[in-house]
Amino acid sequence: HHRQALEINRAIGNRNGEAADLVNLGITHYALAQYDQALQHYRQSLEISRAIGNRNYEAVALESLGELHTQQARPDLALPLLDEALGIVRAIGAQGREAETLFHRGDALLALGKAGEAADDFGQGLTLALLTGEPDNLWQLRDGLRRSLAAQGQKAAAVFFGKQAVNTLQAVRRGLTGLDKASQRGFLANKEKAYKGLADQLLDLGRLPEAEQVLAMLKEEELHDYLRGAQRNALPAGEIAYSQAEQPWTERYREVGSQLVALGREYEALKKKEKLGLAEAEKTHLARLKADLEVGQKAARAMLKDLQQEFATLGGQRAVEFGEKDLKSLGALQGSLKQLGRGAVAVHYLMTDSRLRMIVTSADAPPVLREAPVTAADLTQAVLTFRTALQSPRSDPRPTGQQLYRWLIAPIADDLRQAGAKLLMVVLDDVLRYLPLAALHDGDHYLARDYAVVVFTPAARGDLTGTPHGHWRLAGLGVSKGREGFSDLHGVRSELAGLVRQPERADGILPGVTYLDADFTAARLSDVLRDGYPAIHLASHFSFRPGDESASFLLLGQGRLSLEDMQGVDYPLSAVDLLTLSACETGVGGKDAKGREVESFGALAQQRGAKAVLATLWPVADASTAILMQDFYRRREADRLTKAEAAALNTGETQT
Numbered sequence: 001h002h003r004q005a006l007e008i009n010r011a012i013g014n015r016n017g018e019a020a021d022l023v024n025l026g027i028t029h030y031a032l033a034q035y036d037q038a039l040q041h042y043r044q045s046l047e048i049s050r051a052i053g054n055r056n057y058e059a060v061a062l063e064s065l066g067e068l069h070t071q072q073a074r075p076d077l078a079l080p081l082l083d084e085a086l087g088i089v090r091a092i093g094a095q096g097r098e099a100e101t102l103f104h105r106g107d108a109l110l111a112l113g114k115a116g117e118a119a120d121d122f123g124q125g126l127t128l129a130l131l132t133g134e135p136d137n138l139w140q141l142r143d144g145l146r147r148s149l150a151a152q153g154q155k156a157a158a159v160f161f162g163k164q165a166v167n168t169l170q171a172v173r174r175g176l177t178g179l180d181k182a183s184q185r186g187f188l189a190n191k192e193k194a195y196k197g198l199a200d201q202l203l204d205l206g207r208l209p210e211a212e213q214v215l216a217m218l219k220e221e222e223l224h225d226y227l228r229g230a231q232r233n234a235l236p237a238g239e240i241a242y243s244q245a246e247q248p249w250t251e252r253y254r255e256v257g258s259q260l261v262a263l264g265r266e267y268e269a270l271k272k273k274e275k276l277g278l279a280e281a282e283k284t285h286l287a288r289l290k291a292d293l294e295v296g297q298k299a300a301r302a303m304l305k306d307l308q309q310e311f312a313t314l315g316g317q318r319a320v321e322f323g324e325k326d327l328k329s330l331g332a333l334q335g336s337l338k339q340l341g342r343g344a345v346a347v348h349y350l351m352t353d354s355r356l357r358m359i360v361t362s363a364d365a366p367p368v369l370r371e372a373p374v375t376a377a378d379l380t381q382a383v384l385t386f387r388t389a390l391q392s393p394r395s396d397p398r399p400t401g402q403q404l405y406r407w408l409i410a411p412i413a414d415d416l417r418q419a420g421a422k423l424l425m426v427v428l429d430d431v432l433r434y435l436p437l438a439a440l441h442d443g444d445h446y447l448a449r450d451y452a453v454v455v456f457t458p459a460a461r462g463d464l465t466g467t468p469h470g471h472w473r474l475a476g477l478g479v480s481k482g483r484e485g486f487s488d489l490h491g492v493r494s495e496l497a498g499l500v501r502q503p504e505r506a507d508g509i510l511p512g513v514t515y516l517d518a519d520f521t522a523a524r525l526s527d528v529l530r531d532g533y534p535a536i537h538l539a540s541h542f543s544f545r546p547g548d549e550s551a552s553f554l555l556l557g558q559g560r561l562s563l564e565d566m567q568g569v570d571y572p573l574s575a576v577d578l579l580t581l582s583a584c585e586t587g588v589g590g591k592d593a594k595g596r597e598v599e600s601f602g603a604l605a606q607q608r609g610a611k612a613v614l615a616t617l618w619p620v621a622d623a624s625t626a627i628l629m630q631d632f633y634r635r636r637e638a639d640r641l642t643k644a645e646a647a648a649l650n651t652g653e654t655q656t
Contacts, residue, residue, distance in 0.1 A: 002028060019048040019057040026064055030071075038068055059088040059097060067104045075111035082108055093271075095264075099128040099137045106144050115151035122148055127297045130256070131264030139168035143194040146201070155205055160246050162198035166214060167239045169194065169221065195221065196429075198240075200352050208359050208367040213240055215348055215427065219457060260296050267293055338363035343422030346456065347412065351376050351430045360412050362419035370411040379407065380431045390439060401441035408432075409440060409447065416451070425456040457606060472577065472637060474512035475528035476500045477520045478539030479557050486555055492516070492539040495582065495626040499537060499633060509633040510535065520557035525571065532575040537629070539582045542615075567608070574609030581615040582625055 002024045009017035026041035046061035062085035069078035082105040089097040102125030109118035122144035129137035142165035150158035169191055195218035202211040217240065242250045267289040270282060278286065337344045348359040353376050361367040382404055389397035409416075416424075426437060433455075438448040447453070476496040482488040493516060501508030512533065515524045520540070528536065541555040552563040565571070573579065605613050616625075 075108040119148035474510040475533040
């Protein structure tokens with residue numbers, strides 16, 4: 001669309017439109033990491049803007065160039081451009097643009113190692129952003145303060161602004177405010193850093209329950225990005241609680257912000273009217289509003305300095321006390337672990353650039369923090385190497401599996417033994433979501449011999465201990481004939497026959513129905529869901545496209561069923577104890593998704609009512625799948641287990 005608009009504006013000689021279209025094209029290329037093309041478009045826009053004297057577009061082009069240079073690790077080139085942009089936006093009185101420019105200038109300063117100056121820019125920008133209340137500026141500037149204060153060793157103050165940033169994002173998700181479309185470039189990656197950065201700093205301060213809460217919010221945010229429409233808006237979006245020491249500053253900021261927003265709106269309304277002419281009384285009022293705004297901004301900046309000074313005086317013990325106000329989430333999790341029994345222990349993993357961090361929570365002891373000195377790059381490479389080795393009969397996965405064990409399990413091994421762990425409820429991060437933990441090796445045997453591993457999603461937090469139906473009925477639906485570029489699944493017919501016991505066949509595991517190939521239609525799936533089958537077994541291809549439910553689909557015997565359609569009223573999952581996706585790479589998809597699609601689909605199914613989801617992490621041989629699933633259902637049926645206990649019998653991994 002931007003290219004078409006550019007061609008039209010060039011054809012009609014609209015130079016202003018041409019400058020705007022070039023910046024928009026640059027923004028698009030920037031979001032796609034096509035930096036050379038973005039640079040070219042930004043420079044062309046800057047040249048045109050200067051030629052026609054459009055100061056606003058000139059500032060936008062300069063700011064965009066500065067942002068690009070900082071991203072490419074050239075903050076020395078970025079700073080002069082951002083200084084020039086800042087001078088322009090101040091001259092033309094564009095306060096919203098000034099706040100954004102100050103953010104990018106602060107980023108450049110921080111990259112240059114000038115954290116104090118960066119904090120000043122972020123603070124000035126935040127004061128301006130409070131005038132307009134624009135959430136994209138607010139959360140980014142608050143997160144900028146978190147990063148710059150942390151770089152100066154002001155950890156408690158950094159956490160306060162990190163919470164402010166995360167809670168602004170949570171407010172956006174609640175639908176209380178909206179984001180400017182132009183600011184969404186790189187948005188997912190940036191806000192992920194806000195959540196993970198705050199969690200990392202909370203861990204540094206020993207505030208583990210708060211860190212767990214932030215990580216749970218990140219999982220919900222990833223699901224929010226995976227969805228759209230009504231399902232997205234229906235997601236819960238709580239706030240990270242403020243400590244007793246933080247609460248007074250929260251109230252002060254809210255009060256100052258409300259005053260500035262009210263003054264700013266009234267001032268902007270009169271400024272717009274000023275072009276048409278103001279009465280003398282209105283001119284006087286406009287001057288008074290301007291003076292009040294200047295006083296308010298000075299007060300906000302002074303409050304920021306006061307806050308930093310007070311938080312800097314807090315001792316170590318006081319910092320630990322920060323996290324003691326709201327332990328409800330920890331208590332709820334520990335209560336669930338106690339009810340699950342059988343040695344259930346929760347492990348949260350957090351990947352950072354320089355280390356891997358782990359929070360271990362058991363039923364009867366406070367959570368503990370452990371870490372491994374491994375970079376995100378090294379860990380990512382090891383995960384990919386391990387997956388490749390596991391899928392190749394000629395490769396031995398044990399050497400890489402042992403290295404991963406040393407990083408992921410060895411640091412918490414003593415904690416797990418002391419807790420009597422038998423079932424690991426893991427919350428995974430980044431590419432770890434593609435890692436089959438049960439296949440890690442300690443040099444003697446695989447992890448599956450010591451623990452059952454269950455992937456735990458926030459969507460299941462409230463229903464971990466629910467008892468499944470006493471006797472399962474199973475509806476098996478599958479596609480054996482390949483089409484639309486998908487391969488044949490030759491073993492599906494025998495797989496379903498071995499699972500479902502029918503009057504004419506007594507060799508199945510569970511009573512139920514099967515629908516194969518042409519009989520597997522959207523209407524059939526709707527029928528079995530409405531009939532309340534506790535176990536739904538789908539043996540077909542499932543294609544995931546994160547962020548686009550209309551393009552993510554289940555291959556039916558006739559046609560497709562999109563993820564968007566599955567969210568409709570015709571496909572209720574409330575009676576489903578286990579939804580199994582048994583086919584090629586049903587759990588994986590999407591370049592650069594970092595495993596979000598794996599958890600997001602499971603979380604979506606659980607939000608729709610399913611108690612648990614079982615999916616594969618890579619192509620599985622038909623014969624192996626049939627044997628594994630028959631054993632799984634047979635052992636579950638024999639012992640009448642809860643969903644977590646049933647998952648524990650599987651030597652693979654289930655999403656709970």
